[in-house]
Amino acid sequence: MRSVGVEEELLLVAPDTGSPRAVAGTVLERAGDEAGLEKELQREQLETATSPTTDMTVLAAEVRQGRRTAAEQARRAGAEVAALATSPLPVDPSLSAGRRYRKLAAEFGLTAQEQLTCGCHVHVGVESDEEGVAVLDRIRPWLAPLLALSANSPFWQGDDSGYASYRSQVWGRWPSAGPVEVFGSAAAYHARVEALLATETLLDLGMIYFDARLSRHYPTVEIRVADVCLDAEDTVLIAALARALVETAARAWRAGEPPEPATVGLLRLTEWQAAKSGVSDRLVHPLTWTPAPAKTVVRALVTHVREALSDAGDLQWVRESSERLLKGGGGAGAQRASRRRTGELGAVVADAVARTAA
Template sequence: MPMTLGVEEEFLLLDPVTGENSPAAEKVLAGLGDDARAQSRLEVRHSMVEMVTGVCTELAEVREQLTGLRRAAAASATATGATLAAIGATPIADPQRTVTDNPRFQAIGRHYGPIAHDPAVCGCHVHVGVPDRELAVQVCNHLRVWLPVVQALTVNSPLFEGADTGHASWRSIQLERWPSLGPSPLLASGEEYDRTVRTMVASGVMLDESMVLWYARPSAAWPTVEVRVGDICLTVDDTVLVAGLIRALVATAVEQITAGVPAPGVPDYLVRAAHWNAAHAGVGGTLLDPVRGTARPAWELVEELVGAVTPALESHGDLAEVRAGLQRVRTGGTGAERQRRILQRTGDVRAVLTEVSRLTVEG
């Protein structure tokens, strides 16, 4: 029986002339058809919209839904005078930094102050069905050492304030200001998970239990493990690739847990260093292998990940799709690499954003 999948994608709304963020989210959501509106969410910032697939079992189903939702959101954005952009961080400027009127977002803004008003960033969250919450906590332990590699494949935010930051994922660097964001800690049980969250809420690090912003977590709303490490992917193809890899990682972790294989006991500081490395370099150089504690060629680690999850990819019928997707990224580049090539060729950030908006819908 295939594990279920769901994907949440956050998008920026940009002014097509200036390239600045456009505070048009409410108008864009209101302009969606009934079906697409039911799969949309108002986000924390006025220049962001989120589109959410239903529960899927096949990557082809994920692709179909993502494509339809991107097209619907892009058409509504165009009708409001904005453009929809699958880009991980604010590329030029965010003139309106107030949070939206949702009471929870207002509470977050009051609690965290200027951090909550940083320029908008957009991620991609993948849910994989794991019905047992105790098992979900153990799965998160097993994912820790592999998620930096997944992060490196999703990098899609090199720009900030109209220039190349030198980081492949500026979104990841910017989000380090949030105190409860980062690798999930090694936790022995669901009871320890709950106790840890209660302690962090008591400290104020987390405003409430909904502010568990770890890169992998048991979903508070659904019987899933939610992986939230990546930038919004530039194209639907890239998102499908990441969804397939994450499902295979979760399925492999479940098999290892069932067989009594313990999660690698890697210190948090090494996992954090691997994530910073991934955000900085993507797959364009070396990545830190947190298990060995050494820097290795990025694509060597990617191949090692694929080797570890190949049985799960085969059982879900996803191996050919994932292999083709990885070859496409290896030859064509990550979203960050593609943006940088356009910037180097044109010297014009707005030309980059025009192409980003096109690829958001057309792939």
């Protein structure tokens, strides 16, 4: 059974207005290392992380505990946390302290300054770099449906963006972000990374922002395409599907099945459509590269990884959870429903605060 771990970025907001608050430094100083919280690019956000586990029940408990810990520590600094991938209310973000962040701001201008986005990164264990790259080559077509399932950022600077995941559009401004080509081998992957670094456009390895990459620190594939999810259960669903995708891809590699040779241009288009639609409209089907209802594509994803889900004991739960998410519209659907119900973006944030620590 492959291990899986999750990192979630959470938004720090004012309890009364819902506007982002730049208090991450205060939260982290008061919380101490034992709280397990980390700083991010902007002072209006925090990161939580789970331990590696093979048990999705354990993962779910750790995701919820990480959110509760973040909420408790934020309250000590006069703030709340919300699992929102972008701020619904207007914000002028404040860059975190540190030489690297200052250099990011100097080199990348508004791309860095405006980058207040919160993602969900899933780490899945692999046996070697060779297996990891074989996985990266074979999961590419299915990352857009994962983005659609996680979509939780319809609002940007006080307006409806017209997207279910506007975070992915903002994140895509980085020069190395997005889908990648088929590498074919670990040597080719590392050579491509070295070629990118040799341009001196990127500061360091930390800026290899592929949708999925080999982790720098752990023996894992790191799938980075998802928004942070509004509900913890959706985070676990993304993690279960990510692990199943990795296992399915590894089995295909061992069986000698070649990866789908879709171009980066086609993959970028499918991810754009996933960001636009979420689960509320059509997506591009990875088996036909033609439009299909989101529910059809999500069910195709579950079918694609059915054997791996069944072997892990996750199949029935994933089926039920994905159907629930489709019916409810996911995080983007919940945010827009809250806006329609109340007419206030502050109420959207308040609802997210309540759901984050639920």
